[in-house]
Amino acid sequence: MYGDPALPPGFAALPHANPDAPKGGRIVTGNTGGFDSLNPFLRKGTSPWQLRFFSYESLMGRNWDEPFALYGLLAETVETAPDRSWVEFTLRPEARFSDGSPVTVEDVIWSYETLGTLGHPRYLSFWTQVDRIEATGPRSVRLTFNTDNRELALIAGMRPILQKAQWSDRDFTAATLNDIPIGTGPYVVSDFEAGRHVTLTRNPAYWGRDLPLRRGTHNFDEIRVDFYGDGDVLFEAFKAGALSYMREFNAEAWANRYGFPDALSGNVVKSEIPHQKPSGMTGFVMNARRAPLDDIRVRDALIHTFNFEFINDTLTGARQPRITSYFSGSQLAMQPGDATGRVAELLTPFADDLPPDTLSGYTLPASDGSARNRKNLRRAMKLLKDAGWDVVDGQLQHAQGDPFTLDILLRQSDTQDKAIIDIYRKSLERLGITVTVTLTDNAQYTQRVSNFDFDLTDFRRALSLSPGNEQHLYWGSDAADQPGSRNLMGLKSPVVDRLIDAMLTAETQEEFTAATRALDRVLTAGRHVIPIWTYAVGRIAHRKELRYPDTLPIYGDGAEWMPAFWWYQE
Missing domain, CATH: 3.10.105.10 (Dipeptide-binding Protein; Domain 3)
Structure with a gap:
């Protein structure tokens, strides 16, 4: 974004990767709630969040040891104007979708246009700032922007590329659970049961395995995602050995609830991962x-x-x-x-x-x-x-007589938030506020939040x-x-x-x-x-066979680091 990229031309691997990491092994992770879609690019439905990161790729990829720097992934070269009013990418001739078909300029243009007009809202804003997108050669495509915004050239390199031919005779927005978008990433969905589990299998013919950005990454042969009703049930599954790892976001729990046999014996390891990123x-x-x-x-x-x-x-x-x-x-x-x-x-x-x-x-x-x-x-x-509210007969009311009511919307699977609100609610009620706590499943929660139906x-x-x-x-x-x-x-x-x-x-x-x-x-x-509280350090409890590099990125733990840079070793 500013200055020159930290890595030199011809770099061998990312600094926080182990290029000699062994391939193999299987891991099982857990999500709470369920899913009713395997298309992570639409507003409709709830899909496993992991799919975006392991099954799909963009023209360029990040180095997580720099604030914001991109390197070639599907793109072999990138060129941009001094003022970044346009950016042009040239595709690698070897880039392939998971079905073996080549990635073409037509796929790129279709992906940008489709996601920018029909996709999830996170893709819409960028598309409104694109003046035009056009092929400039058999493997090159240029985006010209209509806004003075120096970041757009980088954002353009990070949009997922999907296969146009897959959707030539069907409506992208009407995808069913079985309509899984075809991507170029290291993993493909090999099995699933609606709302219960999804299995991602490493593609043995993955086109980009020898790229500098990919050396030492995506090492597990299989990643399975199991779904549980809430966080407590998920933790019990981890204790029983059904899950390979879990992230812990509560420091008290980290200190006190990992005294189960596998943790005491060393079969489960507690790793703390520092970072330099903002609290958010x-x-x-x-x-x-x-x-x-x-x-x-x-x-x-x-x-x-x-x-x-x-x-x-x-x-x-x-x-x-x-x-x-x-x-x-x-x-x-x-x-x-x-x-x-x-x-x-x-x-x-x-x-x-x-x-x-x-x-x-x-x-x-x-x-x-x-x-x-x-x-x-x-x-x-x-x-x-001062805002016109006063207590009348124990109830907080406005001057017009309207009572003060609050509807607090939570996922029923989020035990930590429920515990916080249970305490907060008592304080609100002491002020005369009428509080309703609504607990919903993931699908209802997503729908209500999307429609801003909450206080x-x-x-x-x-x-x-x-x-x-x-x-x-x-x-x-x-x-x-x-x-x-x-x-x-x-x-x-x-x-x-x-x-x-x-x-x-x-x-x-x-x-x-x-x-x-x-x-x-x-x-x-x-x-x-x-x-509430900041997560100043990442906390991951994992089976002892799961390893990660000694060099950590400045961004610490995240969806792109764990499990992408980890490996299995007896």
Whole structure:
């Protein structure tokens, strides 16, 4: 994105890969809930999240040891204008789909057009910024952009490429469970039972196994994904040896619940994986499309009511620090105190449209750690009174007599979120708020969230060291009312839109960092999410036969690292 790529021409393998890793072995992982689709590119249905990462490829691939740098995958070469107003890719002649047919320019153009118009909303924004896509040779294709956005040339290299011929006589959007898109990736779906399990088998004829990007990766012969009703059942399956590994997101559980026989004997190993990426935002998002959550005073009151210190001590033994901003824990995070320098220059013209503590420095309220949280509850009640709410006969009501009600939507399989809300609910009810907690299966949850049918729901946005176009999807105004978008809070802010544009047009790392820190201030001070704890380290419990390289990427653990860079060794 900025400067030159870290790896030289002719590099042998990625720095965090073991090019000599043995091939073979089988692993079983677990998901909660179920699935009713094996097409991860559509809005309709729920598919196993692993499919996007192991069965499909793009023109270029990432090095996860750099903030944002791409290297050739399906593309043999890439060329772009100095201002990145266009980018041209030349396909590798050896690139093949899993059925052995060659990847063509027609496949590339069809994939971009189809996903950009009919696919999941995550693909739509990019396509609106493409002026035209055209073949410039038998193996080359050029995309010309209609927007001044330096990241687009990189985003173009990361779109999945599907086979056009597979869909020549059928409707892509009407795919059934048996209509599995054909990709070029190392794995293919070899078996499945609806809602129960999916098996991915490594393609022995995989075309890209000797590429520098692929050496030492995708080493397991088989990856099976089993589905369980909730996290507790999944953990019991892991303890019994039915699963090969699981990620643990609760520090208290990591410290205390791995005393079962296989862990004590060394058959299960606990690995901690550090990283340098931002905290992202994890917590409970408030839907500002609905009154009274469109009032920042009400959102502020709900944040004060959330007794993080007590909840954290109860559920994690206070082992996990709280997220303090969207990019906390990284060089992109807003700095404490008053905005200064370029950050202040970016924000000052909009000062009248922002909460005052955007420029002076917003910090989350903290409690004394007791269950009562008296000070913050008094502050919450004051904020609610200022917003026109008061307690009448034990019920919080607006001046017009309307009661204050909250519908909190959760997945029934998410035991941790249920435990958090069980504690939070008691505090809300002490203020006179009527709380309904709705538990749904994955399919109903996806449908309701896609239609923004909730007041509060669980929220997770992982953020990278090089945030870009996805920021418009997460909190841009154009996405606020688009069904299925990831702007769950319904944020419509011209200031946010301009700061994202400033990030995308920045030509130096310094300008980019200032724009991101300014955006971090605006998002955090806007009180859109009730943050919980940060995942400062990845935690993976796994069978002792599963190994990973000594060199770790700066992004640490993630879907592209585990299990892609691991291997099986007796």
